[in-house]
Amino acid sequence: MSANLSRTEGDPVEGAASDASAAEGAVTVVDPRLLVRQQGFKGYLDDFGRKLRSGELGSLPVVIGLIIIALVFQFQDTRFLGAQNLNNLFVDATGTGLIAVGIVFVLILGEIDLSVGSVSGLASAVFAVLNVNHGMPEWEALILAVLSGALVGAFHGFFFARIGVPAFVVTLAGLLGWNGLMLQILGSNGTINLDADGLLSQLTNYYFSDVAVAYGVALLAVVAFFGLSFLDSRRREAAGVPSRPLSEIVLRTVFVAVPAFLIAWLFNNFKGLPLAVVIFLAFVIGLDFVLRRTSYGRKVFALGGSVEAARRAGINVIAIRISVFALAGTMAALGGLFLASQLNAANQSSGAGSLLMNAIAAAVIGGTSLFGGRGKTWSALLGVLVIQAIASGMALLGIAAAVQQMITGAVLLAAVVIDSVSRKTQKTAGRA
Amino acid sequence: MIHVSATPVLALRGVSKRFGAVQALTDVELEIHPGEVVALVGDNGAGKSTLVKAIAGVGPADDGAIEWEGRPVTIDRPHTAQGLGIATVYQDLALCDNLDVVGNLFLGREIVRAGILDEVEMERRSRELLATLSIRIPSVRIPVASLSGGQRQTVAIARSLLGEPKVVILDEPTAALGVEQTAQVLDLVERLRERDLGVILISHNMADVKAVADRVAVLRLGRNNGVFDVRTTSQEEIISAITGATDNAVTRRAARTTEAQK
Numbered sequence: 001m002s003a004n005l006s007r008t009e010g011d012p013v014e015g016a017a018s019d020a021s022a023a024e025g026a027v028t029v030v031d032p033r034l035l036v037r038q039q040g041f042k043g044y045l046d047d048f049g050r051k052l053r054s055g056e057l058g059s060l061p062v063v064i065g066l067i068i069i070a071l072v073f074q075f076q077d078t079r080f081l082g083a084q085n086l087n088n089l090f091v092d093a094t095g096t097g098l099i100a101v102g103i104v105f106v107l108i109l110g111e112i113d114l115s116v117g118s119v120s121g122l123a124s125a126v127f128a129v130l131n132v133n134h135g136m137p138e139w140e141a142l143i144l145a146v147l148s149g150a151l152v153g154a155f156h157g158f159f160f161a162r163i164g165v166p167a168f169v170v171t172l173a174g175l176l177g178w179n180g181l182m183l184q185i186l187g188s189n190g191t192i193n194l195d196a197d198g199l200l201s202q203l204t205n206y207y208f209s210d211v212a213v214a215y216g217v218a219l220l221a222v223v224a225f226f227g228l229s230f231l232d233s234r235r236r237e238a239a240g241v242p243s244r245p246l247s248e249i250v251l252r253t254v255f256v257a258v259p260a261f262l263i264a265w266l267f268n269n270f271k272g273l274p275l276a277v278v279i280f281l282a283f284v285i286g287l288d289f290v291l292r293r294t295s296y297g298r299k300v301f302a303l304g305g306s307v308e309a310a311r312r313a314g315i316n317v318i319a320i321r322i323s324v325f326a327l328a329g330t331m332a333a334l335g336g337l338f339l340a341s342q343l344n345a346a347n348q349s350s351g352a353g354s355l356l357m358n359a360i361a362a363a364v365i366g367g368t369s370l371f372g373g374r375g376k377t378w379s380a381l382l383g384v385l386v387i388q389a390i391a392s393g394m395a396l397l398g399i400a401a402a403v404q405q406m407i408t409g410a411v412l413l414a415a416v417v418i419d420s421v422s423r424k425t426q427k428t429a430g431r432a
Numbered sequence: 433m434i435h436v437s438a439t440p441v442l443a444l445r446g447v448s449k450r451f452g453a454v455q456a457l458t459d460v461e462l463e464i465h466p467g468e469v470v471a472l473v474g475d476n477g478a479g480k481s482t483l484v485k486a487i488a489g490v491g492p493a494d495d496g497a498i499e500w501e502g503r504p505v506t507i508d509r510p511h512t513a514q515g516l517g518i519a520t521v522y523q524d525l526a527l528c529d530n531l532d533v534v535g536n537l538f539l540g541r542e543i544v545r546a547g548i549l550d551e552v553e554m555e556r557r558s559r560e561l562l563a564t565l566s567i568r569i570p571s572v573r574i575p576v577a578s579l580s581g582g583q584r585q586t587v588a589i590a591r592s593l594l595g596e597p598k599v600v601i602l603d604e605p606t607a608a609l610g611v612e613q614t615a616q617v618l619d620l621v622e623r624l625r626e627r628d629l630g631v632i633l634i635s636h637n638m639a640d641v642k643a644v645a646d647r648v649a650v651l652r653l654g655r656n657n658g659v660f661d662v663r664t665t666s667q668e669e670i671i672s673a674i675t676g677a678t679d680n681a682v683t684r685r686a687a688r689t690t691e692a693q694k
Binding site (some may be wrong): 202233235236239240241244286293294295298301302304305308309310312313314315372373426 | 456510511514522524526527528529530531534536539540541542544547548552555556559572577672
């Protein structure tokens with residue numbers, strides 16, 4: 001291992017030179033036990049290998065899982081990787097995926113929210129009743145429906161954070177209670193059909209048919225990723241802290257660019273970029289930013305690590321907990337509206353069935369730890385793709401729902417086993 | 433090292449605290465001067481933790497006055513204590529295992545630029561801080577969970593210094609540490625003194641106390657039981673003050689007999 005802390009060669013930026021040399025002076029004596037990243041590609045691989053051995057698997061298992069699932073189904077039925085099937089798979093995944101994003105936040109706290117299914121159903125019923133029965137404009141009904149989810153979530157959060165009832169129990173009560181409220185407000189009919197050309201149905205049925213949109217979005221994402229990584233690296237270099245070398249940034253950008261353009265091409269082969277996917281990705285990216293780049297997100301992680309430490313650091317534990325549950329409720333409501341949009345109706349079975357389990361499973365399969373303190377919003381995306389891919393593949397092959405459920409259950413179990421084992425490995429490697 | 437004339441940075445005057453029927457502290461006096469390490473010792477239940485909580489604002493005292501740089505102050509919340517410049521490092525460390533060293537150091541006082549965490553600046557300052565304290569840790573970007581006990585303790589102490597405190601309270605910083613790690617923490621305590629901070633060191637370990645403290649304040653059953661200058665006091669004298677060995681049936685009888693002989 002070279003003793004060079006991974007600062008790139010070349011002259012440090014003018015003006016920051018004194019800073020950099022001061023920092024350098026402080027770290028010239030390198031303890032052999034210190035983790036020192038080697039320069040360039042090999043260092044990247046070494047680091048990656050070290051992470052794997054110590055159990056920091058991240059998204060690797062789920063990505064491998066997705067590839068295996070895709071290959072297996074493609075082998076059985078060549079329509080699986082076709083543009084239409086994959087397009088539908090992505091669009092179908094958005095409702096559950098949005099709910100799973102909220103679940104990720106709750107799981108990072110080390111808690112669970114069992115009410116998200118019922119809350120999503122409630123939100124769709126609120127929208128349908130306000131819009132169809134009371135003639136409220138769609139936008140207003142949509143905002144009120146989402147707010148109802150936020151309110152319900154904050155209500156759970158209040159009982160959990162303020163009163164001290166375990167979140168498991170509060171949200172279990174919510175699971176029953178909000179489902180009851182939904183049935184109540186739906187009335188005796190039980191089903192309210194939505195306007196087929198309305199705003200809500202457009203949520204999952206609108207496509208940007210212009211080819212340029214999908215490619216443009218992909219290009220924008222790749223350029224933004226490269227630009228931000230590059231600027232960050234420059235700033236780190238100027239401040240004299242370890243930075244990523246350009247070769248590594250380019251490599252990472254390629255890893256982002258390939259799937260981005262592949263998916264854009266895929267969408268363009270069918271009807272174009274679906275609006276639902278754009279909104280879903282916007283939430284995944286936006287909330288990922290909130291989690292990793294804002295002090296709010298840092299506080300959420302801190303609570304997942306040690307509540308006592310967070311409290312002593314002056315973090316308002318009650319407010320953060322309530323806000324996270326409110327966020328989970330909001331995302332559940334949004335997801336519920338997407339699901340209602342696909343059905344074009346709100347009915348008695350909205351938010352029922354396997355929705356709750358699928359949303360939680362998606363977050364866990366994607367790599368968010370059930371033990372709290374670790375997770376990414378991206379895991380909701382990856383996990384929901386796994387679940388939806390299994391459902392879609394089996395539907396193609398004509399396998400019964402009973403078998404689907406068993407297989408999804410097995411996948412969830414596998415994900416939890418990986419989570420537990422990797423946590424153990426991390427413990428023995430001194431990293432958990 | 434003992435500044436007799438200077439105004440103490442922190443002074444407790446007649447502090448008392450009662451929990452229901454238990455009088456945990458009675459008229460306790462304590463003075464901390466800048467650049468001085470005061471060891472606070474006492475047996476279990478002597479009131480050390482209660483006293484620390486009163487200073488740190490976690491459990492405010494019922495009676496008595498606290499003076500900060502000569503002015504009387506009321507410390508009723510942890511926030512007030514931090515605002516004055518009192519940093520407390522608790523025995524159970526209070527670090528978040530899942531966050532990296534930088535995240536822990538800046539937890540609750542993140543540096544934010546335009547609403548976004550300024551990771552670069554935080555990392556730079558972390559390295560600078562750890563370097564000035566000569567703290568060696570594998571990387572500032574690994575989770576605290578992977579650090580050894582001594583490293584975690586030094587991170588916890590370093591963390592308390594970010595708020596530029598004037599008094600640092602260390603609650604048993606060397607408990608559960610190995611020989612070398614203890615030495616590292618004691619080195620760090622000396623570096624705090626060199627920075628002209630007042631340090632309150634709570635410890636059960638007489639060797640540590642003798643090694644770094646300037647004065648030893650002994651608490652016994654919630655009362656002051658003497659303040660000793662470490663260099664002129666033997667370990668036995670301190671221990672007898674802690675255990676009350678100078679105040680038992682034997683010594684009382686001895687005192688009576690000597691009086692009778694007079």
